[in-house]
Amino acid sequence: MSDFIEKKSSGQADINSVPFVEVEQPGPAPLGRQAKGFWVTFSSMFKKNLTVQYPDVKAPTAPRFHGRHQLNRHPDGLEKCIGCELCAWACPADAIYVEGGDNTEGNQISPGERHGAVYQINYLRCIFCGLCVEACPTRALTMTNEYELADDKREKLIFEKEDLLAPLRQGMLAPPHPMYPGMTDTNYYNGDVKEAHPSQGETK
Amino acid sequence: MTNIELIANDPGWLIGLKAVIVFAICVVSTLLAVWTERRVLAKMQLRTGPNRVGKFGLLQSLADGVKLALKEDIIPTAADKVIFIVAPIIATSMCFMAFAVIPMTGEVNLFGQMTALQLTDLPVGVLYILAVTAIGVYGIVLAGWSSGSTYPLLGGLRASAQVISYEIAMGLSLVAVFIYAGSMSTWEIVDSQHQNIWNAVVLFPSFVIFVISMVGETNRAPFDLAEAEGELVGGFHTEYSSLKFALFFLAEYVNIVAVSALATTLFLGGYHAPPGLGFTEGWLGGWFTLFWFFIKVIGFFFIFIWLRGTLPRLRYDQFMKFGWKVLIPASIFWILTVATLRILQQEGASQTALFSFAAGVVIIVMAISSLADRSRQRLRAPKPEGEAPDFPIPKLPEVQSINVTGGK
Numbered sequence: 001m002s003d004f005i006e007k008k009s010s011g012q013a014d015i016n017s018v019p020f021v022e023v024e025q026p027g028p029a030p031l032g033r034q035a036k037g038f039w040v041t042f043s044s045m046f047k048k049n050l051t052v053q054y055p056d057v058k059a060p061t062a063p064r065f066h067g068r069h070q071l072n073r074h075p076d077g078l079e080k081c082i083g084c085e086l087c088a089w090a091c092p093a094d095a096i097y098v099e100g101g102d103n104t105e106g107n108q109i110s111p112g113e114r115h116g117a118v119y120q121i122n123y124l125r126c127i128f129c130g131l132c133v134e135a136c137p138t139r140a141l142t143m144t145n146e147y148e149l150a151d152d153k154r155e156k157l158i159f160e161k162e163d164l165l166a167p168l169r170q171g172m173l174a175p176p177h178p179m180y181p182g183m184t185d186t187n188y189y190n191g192d193v194k195e196a197h198p199s200q201g202e203t204k
Numbered sequence: 205m206t207n208i209e210l211i212a213n214d215p216g217w218l219i220g221l222k223a224v225i226v227f228a229i230c231v232v233s234t235l236l237a238v239w240t241e242r243r244v245l246a247k248m249q250l251r252t253g254p255n256r257v258g259k260f261g262l263l264q265s266l267a268d269g270v271k272l273a274l275k276e277d278i279i280p281t282a283a284d285k286v287i288f289i290v291a292p293i294i295a296t297s298m299c300f301m302a303f304a305v306i307p308m309t310g311e312v313n314l315f316g317q318m319t320a321l322q323l324t325d326l327p328v329g330v331l332y333i334l335a336v337t338a339i340g341v342y343g344i345v346l347a348g349w350s351s352g353s354t355y356p357l358l359g360g361l362r363a364s365a366q367v368i369s370y371e372i373a374m375g376l377s378l379v380a381v382f383i384y385a386g387s388m389s390t391w392e393i394v395d396s397q398h399q400n401i402w403n404a405v406v407l408f409p410s411f412v413i414f415v416i417s418m419v420g421e422t423n424r425a426p427f428d429l430a431e432a433e434g435e436l437v438g439g440f441h442t443e444y445s446s447l448k449f450a451l452f453f454l455a456e457y458v459n460i461v462a463v464s465a466l467a468t469t470l471f472l473g474g475y476h477a478p479p480g481l482g483f484t485e486g487w488l489g490g491w492f493t494l495f496w497f498f499i500k501v502i503g504f505f506f507i508f509i510w511l512r513g514t515l516p517r518l519r520y521d522q523f524m525k526f527g528w529k530v531l532i533p534a535s536i537f538w539i540l541t542v543a544t545l546r547i548l549q550q551e552g553a554s555q556t557a558l559f560s561f562a563a564g565v566v567i568i569v570m571a572i573s574s575l576a577d578r579s580r581q582r583l584r585a586p587k588p589e590g591e592a593p594d595f596p597i598p599k600l601p602e603v604q605s606i607n608v609t610g611g612k
C-alpha cells in the first residue's frame with residue numbers, strides 16, 4: 001500500500017505559493033431586487049397549488065412504476081414460476097425466499113418438472129429495484145403499480161405465494177391440473193397455449 | 205366620555221367578565237392564528253395546508269392541542285426541576301398580561317353597562333407592556349438554562365441577547381410616539397391619533413423600526429435564532445414535551461397577537477376606523493370598532509407570516525450588527541430630530557425655522573450616507589494581483605498525494 005503513496009517533494013507548489021487574489025464580493029442588491037422575493041411569495045398565494053389530495057384523489061403512477069410483485073400464470077391457469085430461485089439469488093436485499101417442488105401426475109402446478117412450492121417476498125426488506133424481475137427466466141415475476149403497502153404488523157408484510165399470485169382470468173383453471181393435451185413445456189414458453197382445454201378441468 | 209372614565213366606573217363583576225373575555229380572545233386567536241399561519245404559508249408554497257380536521261381544517265390546532273396534552277410529559281434527569289416547570293408558566297402568563305391595557309373598542313354596551321373593552325388603562329400603559337414582555341423572556345432564558353442540555357442553553361442565551369438588543373430599539377422607537385402623543389397611556393395615544401393623523405404616517409421611521417424590532421422581540425422568522433431548527437434542534441424548547449411545550453407554543457402566538465395589537469394601538473389608530481370610514485364606528489352600538497381593531501391586528505399577523513414565508517434566517521452576527529449598529533443609532537437620531545421639532549413647535553417657532561431645521565437634517569443624513577458609501581468603496585477596492593495577503597495563512601501539513609493509477 002505504501003508504494004501508492006508518494007511524498008510530495010518540497011520543490012512542488014503548495015498553497016502558500018499560489019498568488020493571492022481576492023474574490024470580488026457582490027455588494028447588497030438594490031432594494032427593488034431585494035423586495036422581489038416578497039412578490040414571489042405573495043403572488044404564489046393566488047396560483048393553483050400542487051398538492052394531490054391523496055387518500056381522496058389518487059394520481060396514477062408512471063406506467064412502469066415499481067410496485068408490489070405479481071406471480072403470473074399461463075393462459076390456462078398453470079403458474080409460470082418454476083422454483084428456480086434465480087430471483088432470490090438476484091435480490092440485493094435478500095428479500096425473496098423460494099423453495100422449489102416437483103410436479104407429479106396428480107399435482108401439476110406449472111408446466112414442466114418443477115414449480116415454486118414456497119414463495120415469500122419480505123416487503124420490509126424489498127427495495128423495489130426490479131432485479132428479480134430481470135432475473136426471472138419465465139416472466140413469472142413482474143411488478144404491479146400497487147404502492148399502498150403499509151401495515152401494522154411485521155408478519156403481514158411478508159407476502160406469501162397466495163398473496164402474490166395473479167388472479168384467475170377468463171379461460172383459466174385453478175391448478176393443479178394437467179398440461180394442455182399435446183403441448184410440452186416449450187410450447188407453453190413459446191405462447192402456443194391460448195386458453196384451458198375442457199379436458200384439463202375434468203381430470204382433476 | 206373617555207375610555208379611562210368609562211373603565212373607572214366598572215363594577216366588580218364586569219371587570220371579572222372582561223378579564224375572562226380578554227383571556228378567551230387570546231386563546232381563541234392563538235388557535236385561529238396557528239391555523240391561519242399554516243394555511244397562508246402553505247398557499248405561499250403552493251401547498252394546501254391542514255384541511256382534514258373540521259371544515260377547512262379549522263379545528264386542526266385544537267386537535268393538536270389535545271394531542272399535546274395527552275402526550276407523555278418528560279422532565280430530563282439533568283434538568284433543574286422547579287425552574288424547568290416554572291419557565292413555561294412565566295412565558296405564557298406574561299403574554300396574557302400584556303393584553304390587559306390594549307383598548308379593543310370604544311364605548312360599548314356590555315350587559316346594560318356602558319364600558320369599553322379594555323381591562324385597565326395605566327398612565328404608563330406602554331411601559332407596562334414593555335416590562336411584561338421583557339419578563340416573558342425570562343421564561344425562555346430559564347427554560348434554556350434549566351433543561352440541563354447544550355442546545356437549549358444556546359437557544360436561551362441567544363434569546364436573551366436578542367431580546368435585550370431589540371427591546372432597546374423598540375423602546376427608542378416608542379419614545380417618538382410618547383413625545384407626539386404627550387402620554388404613555390394606550391387610550392390617550394389612540395385618542396391623539398384620532399384627533400390628528402395616524403402615527404404610522406407622521407412617525408414613519410419609528411413605525412418601521414418598531415415593526416422590525418417586534419419581529420425580533422417575538423423570536424419569529426427571520427429572527428428566530430432562539431429556536432433555529434437547523435442549528436439548535438428546537439432551541440430553548442428542545443427538552444420540553446406535552447403541555448409544557450404547548451404552553452410555549454401558546455406563548456409564542458399570544459405574544460405575536462399582543463405585539464400586533466400594540467403596533468395597532470400605537471401606530472395605526474387603535475380601534476378607530478381608517479380615515480374616511482369614521483361613520484362605521486357607530487354600527488352595532490360601537491361594537492364595530494372591535495372589527496376595525498382586529499382587521500389591523502390580522503394585517504400585522506399577515507406581515508409576520510409573509511416574512512416567514514419569504515426571508516431566510518439571519519446569521520447571528522448579522523442579526524446583532526443590524527440591531528446595534530443600524531436600528532439603535534437610527535432611532536436615536538430620529539428621536540433627537542422629532543424632539544427638536546416638537547420643542548420648536550411648542551415654543552412657537554416660525555414655519556420657516558421648522559422647515560430649515562428639517563432641511564438641515566436631511567442634508568446631514570445625505571452627507572453621512574455618501575461619506576459612508578465612499579469609505580465602503582475604498583475598503584472593497586480589489587488588492588493588486590499576486591500581492592501577499594495581510595493576514596497570516598497557516599502552512600498546511602505535508603501533503604501526501606495518492607497515486608491511483610500506479611499499481612506496481
